[in-house]
Amino acid sequence: MTQALDTLRDLSLAEQLGRLHRLWRTAADVALTPLGLTQARWTALWKLNRLGDHLSQKTLADALEIELPSLMRTLGQLEEQGLITRHCCQHDKRARIVCLTPAGKALLAQMEQRIITVRQQLLSGISEPELRQFEQLVQRISSNALAQLDPHRPS
Template identity: 65%
Template sequence: MFHDTDIFRQLSLAERLARVSRLWKMAADRELAPLGLTHPRWTALWKLQRLGDHISQKQLACALEIELPSLMRTLNQLEEQLLITRHPCEHDKRSRIVCLTPEGQQLLTKMETKIMRVRNQILAEISNEEVETLSLLLEKIADNALSTLSD
């Protein structure tokens, strides 16, 4: 019987990247589940905070690289949890602005602690230099992939 590491070594580079991404997501999801958060919910909150809050639903969907209709269910759930509010944009009444509530901001503080714990566990025994090298390599891969899409 193969161990996970044996199976991992047999995967292509693309499969390895996808597998690591899924494992990281699963670890974060497990850590954040006690806060009542699913992957779509916590990633939307995280991205909303990183973008500076008070952004349109469309901007948030673009930043998350998902379609706006896919984001709407998540935003409805976050609103039901009192973690965000939405209101019409002053300049474009068709557009809705998403804002974190004080409860949402408090939850983000808890989330950050848990996410950093997961990050530290996943990156254990990997030097800062190795992380920086990986980051640069992933950026190059992403740039190359984007350039093939624009051809």
């Protein structure tokens, strides 16, 4: 009986984490919609910027944890908006490199301010030690999940 209750409690935690993720993303979406960005577009721009720009489409898709064909449409839309450019890689003509344009970099500055505001609002009332502990716990859970999915992966 205790094991069944523990299982339910674990499922509840997973559901809460999933809900937290959805709520956080929705709050960011609401803040970024006035900039003309869908979730797919802003997450691609954000990840491209965080990984250092001048990235292959494949690397960006892997970092976003989506399939390359799913990313292609979003990149086309970002290119039409003048926020990125794509060109062939010098070392591998099959690969395409994604770069931020000056307009993309300017938009990212606006995005960053809005995302910082959302983060501050969502973390309101949480102390720095509480936040650090939560981050450590989330990292530990993530590491455990990765180890379970790929037992041969080094920790």
